[in-house]
Amino acid sequence: MKKSNILKPPVEVFYEEELKALEQNDKELKPKNWRLSPKAVKTFILGSSRNIEYNDGKKIKINKKFYGDDSLIERCIITLAGNRGLMLVGEPGTAKTMLSELLSAAISGTSTNTVQGTAGTTEDMIKYSWNYAMLLGTGPTKEALVPSPLYVGMNRGIITRFEELTRCPAEVQDSLISIVSDKVLNIPELGDEGLLFAEPGFNIIATANTRDKGVNEMSSALKRRFNFETIFPISDVSLEAKIIEQEVEKLVKESGIKVKIDRDVVNILATTFHELREGVSAQGSRIDKPAAVMSTAEAVSVCYQTAMTSYYFEKSEMRVDSMVQNILGTVVKESRDDIDKLKNYFNIIIKSKSLKEGGLWKEFYEARKWIK
Ligand SMILES: Nc1ncnc2c1ncn2[C@@H]1O[C@H](COP(=O)(O)OP(=O)(O)O)[C@@H](O)[C@H]1O
Ligand SMILES: [Mg+2]
Structure with a gap:
């Protein structure tokens, strides 16, 4: 993907050089399937004080991208390395989307594996759907299955971003419960092969606006599967x-x-x-x-x-x-x-x-x- 031909390049393209430099210098331990270590993810988001060297001699300074509570960034990263999802809550325009993109790009190398929650989001859009022409021809097979971003995240061991989760109907939200807790997706149509176990590296970053329907209407069962972080508007x-x-x-x-x-x-x-x-x-x-x-x-x-x-x-x-x-x-x-x-x-x-x-x-x- 070339930066110059895209109206709004995804974070991993826009900051390609920074990510490459961090990766080459990263000597710390990484959770399985992570592109960068937790420390390097933090530096990507909060910036480096000095230039770092990469590609044998090139130098780059990592720019600070998120301003506010630095410890919040650490907590977000640690949550993602664990077995709960991360829920970013706040007023509109407080950088929830920006932060979830930065985290996904640094951890999984991509920020575009995303579900956009709306009042019209259905369970199919969250789990999987079918290519009906193939379904009629061959019956339910893996080839006829159309994966959702969540499916892709589990299958490849990368992060799935779920934007505006609380705008979805509550019963659709709840279809996430078993996926976040058991890390397995059941596809009954596929019979014996119908279980998708998530690869390490998979997790969910959800966002929710306090101005929308709000997290109050989220079921407590689902709430328990997420660590919540509230982002406040900049006070200075x-x-x-x-x-x-x-x-x-x-x-x-x-x-x-x-x-x-x-x-x-x-x-x-x-x-x-x-x-x-x-x-x-x-x-x-x-x-x-x-x-x-x-x-x-x-x-x-x-x-x-x-x-x-x-x-x-x-x-x-x-x-x-x-x-x-x-x-x-x-x-x-x-x-x-x-x-x-x-x-x-x-x-x-x-x-x-x-x-x-x-x-x-x-x-x-x-x-x-x-x-x-
Ligand atoms: N704390 C912050 N640090 C850096 N940029 C911020 C911050 N808060 C807001 N911004 C700016 O505002 C934009 C927030 O947009 P967005 O991430 O879409 O917000 P939200 O998803 O919370 O509605 C960011 O892209 C950034 O330009
Ligand atoms: Mg947003």
């Missing part, structure tokens, strides 16, 4: 600004456009998102929170939109005018009534900042004319 504004900048720079580079990501503009964006999410300003004033998800992922998308607008339409630096329009787009996603909340926020909090700080904050305040 300057760290969030750094992540937004880094992510947007990556997106801009991938899309082949040239635009400078202005640090000061990003800081304003991060502050705004942070305050609207928390419902308090940096000075301690209360703010009416909009119902929309003001996540880091959403801020990245607002910033990227703003960067593209300046590149394609304005041939200029990033401007707060188009940023305010994009922020408005995020805020009204849940309810149009929240426009008033955003207006109030500008009229009170941003106004006072613009008076105190001037400069870009003043421009930002003036751009409130777009909120209507």
Whole structure:
């Protein structure tokens, strides 16, 4: 797979060089069928302090990819080496998907063996289905069986990612119970050959959004088969600004456009998102929170939109005018009534900042004319 021909390369392709370098330097013990040792998986996600050498002389620094609780990463890795599944829970946009992709790529070499949970997910999609033309011709045979990502994970000894598990109907979720606990899948149609025992290396990383139906509706039998880790939104504004900048720079580079990501503009964006999410300003004033998800992922998308607008339409630096329009787009996603909340926020909090700080904050305040 070549990076340049894919709109969004999977993690293992995007970080191919880093993974290769880690693999070549990895002298630690590995759980069976793991591509990297637990230590190297951790370095892949949290970064290395020094360059590491690979391919006889080439040097590479492993970039930090996940910001937050470092010990959470260790716990996730240890869970995956054990016999329980890993369940990542949190608000939308807290990097659950990103983390599950990074873990799968580092441990199994692939992040694409995935089931996407929806209200329409059926048991067939989780276990296996049949190629009906072959089924009619030859009857139920291994060749006529169409494996699901879970089947593939068990068969090859790799991780299966299960996105948004709690969006599936409860009885469909429960078909996972025996697979996670006994590591065996029963295929009654195949008779004597109808048992698929999982290879070592197989495990499940599931994600669940607290905003969806939620983990409350997950059966306790299934809950017991998973270790739960909650990921919280980033609490530090300057760290969030750094992540937004880094992510947007990556997106801009991938899309082949040239635009400078202005640090000061990003800081304003991060502050705004942070305050609207928390419902308090940096000075301690209360703010009416909009119902929309003001996540880091959403801020990245607002910033990227703003960067593209300046590149394609304005041939200029990033401007707060188009940023305010994009922020408005995020805020009204849940309810149009929240426009008033955003207006109030500008009229009170941003106004006072613009008076105190001037400069870009003043421009930002003036751009409130777009909120209507
Ligand atoms: N703690 C974090 N560390 C690094 N990036 C983060 C973090 N939180 C959010 N992000 C950014 O936001 C995006 C979150 O998107 P995603 O993984 O799809 O979230 P989720 O699956 O939780 O809804 C990431 O791709 C990353 O760009
Ligand atoms: Mg997700």
